[in-house]
Amino acid sequence: MKPIPSIQQLFSRISADLKNKLSLSDGDLKLVLDACASTLAGELKLCYLYIVDIQRNQFPDTADTAEEGGELNRMGAIKLNRQPRPATDGIYTATVTGITGGEIRAGLTFKSNDNSNSPGHLYITDDAYILPGSAGTITVRSLDPGPEYLLNPGDGLTATEPLIGVDQLITIATVVQIPAAAESTDLYRKTLIDSYRLEPQGGAKTDYRLWSADVQGVQRVFPYLKNGDAGVVQVYVEATPADSTDGYGTPSGALLLAVEDAIEFDPDATLPLNERGRRPIQAIPEVLPVEIKPVDVVISSLQTDNADVRASIRNNMEAYLFSIRPFIAGADLAREKNDILTAVKVQSVVNDTIGNINSFLDFKLFVDGVEINTFTFSGPNIPYLRNVNYN
Incomplete structure (x- = not known):
């Protein structure tokens, strides 16, 4: 230009x-x-x-x-035939118990119990329900969107007002819709670029990337053939930081199930059934979470050491580690291969952050507690920054 x-x-x-x-x-x-x-x-x-x-x-x-x-x-x-996905409500089915004819009114709110996956949040019924017997099933949704409203099967909710003929406590049975954060511009852009680069091939590695992109909350996936079993495809799923269970990419069980469903069928229900099938008949997918490897850094004798400098170093190292991911041949471009973490590169991130007016005397890098000079991330392993220590 x-x-x-x-x-x-x-x-x-x-x-x-x-x-x-x-x-x-x-x-x-x-x-x-x-x-x-x-x-x-x-x-x-x-x-x-x-x-x-x-x-x-x-x-x-x-x-x-x-x-x-x-x-x-x-x-x-x-x-892509869509706009960036907005944040979504959580929608669940829940089992209720009571006596025949017990009624749950529309607009009744429930509060998640302290021992649930997401304690202290409110959920609501959109429709009235009358128990057909001693037990029944209702649908509840979160009052607000976002991953903090994620519940798991078995979690309990308690009605916020007295009920007649129905027990106060209900139990989550299934996750109908995962509550997810709004799709970021960066992820929407990446998905759009991938749709140009990756062509459907009837079950190749690129297809698992494209299929999984239909699930909100997925950052990326890493498909591999299982060692010793060529018919099994292991798909390791990384969630977006906002939709992960730990803020570092670990997906929830509900997200893994959603990816598994997307690999099986196109979620676009407007298509004819015979056009929605995806999984090759000979493939057996295993949808698994990524494994988070902690990265620790030790910086010795930092000349200008204060809270602002430390915050900048941590932010830039986190951004750099977020770009280090396993390389999938046939689905990633060779020129964008970035799966090797080296002490020299991480040290250069620190140097670029503090500039020429600051300095330090020594630098050490640890992956999973072991000091390294070079570490290659592959399979399910992705890095996250655990500690930056100064001495």
Whole structure:
């Protein structure tokens, strides 16, 4: 892309051009020419910026979102047939007990118990329900969207008001819809780019990436053939930080089940049934969580050491480790291979963060408690930054 000239450069070019073509000396009509050149320079600057904006919004890797006046959402609507996914409510079925004819009114709220996966949150019934016998099943949803409302089968909820003919306590039976955080712009952009790069191939590694992208809350997956069993495909699932159980990518059981369903059938219920099947008949998928490997760093004798410097170092190292992921041949581009963690690279992240005016004397890197110089992440293993120690 050609560089954008500054307003001063445009002003000088226009002013010189006017003086040359009108054969004017420096003193002739200087005020008028300066005013004209200044006005034209400002307008031309806007034209340059508009041109750059148009160029940037021709491609999904640089396009702005619709909120910023860009074309990313439009590209996604055409290629992915959807907009970025909003945050979703949790929807569950729950078993209730009581006496025949006991009634649960519409709009009744329940509070999750302290021993549940998500204690202290409120859930509501949208429809009235009358028990057909001593037990029945109702549907409840979270009052607000987001992963903090995730419940697991077996979790208990208690009605927030007295009930007649129905026990106060209900028990979650199944997860109908996983409560998930809103899809980030970065993840939406990555999914869109993958849809151009990866072509459906009837069960190849790329297909597992494309199929899993239909599940909200999935950051990426890593498919492998199981050692010693060529018919089994092990799909390791990494959740988005917001939708993970630990903030580092570990998926919930409900998310793993959703990925398994997406591998089996296209979740688009508007398609005919014979067009929704995905899993190759000879493949047996095992959908598994990624395994988080802790990374620790020791920095010795940091010259300028304060809370701001430490926070910047940690933030930049976390961002760098988030880019280190197993390489899947046939699904990832070779030029983007980034599965090897080295002490030299992590040390360079620290150097770039503190700049030339700061320094340290020694640096050590540990993976899973073992000091290393080089470590390759493969299979289910992904890194996360546990501790940054200073001495």
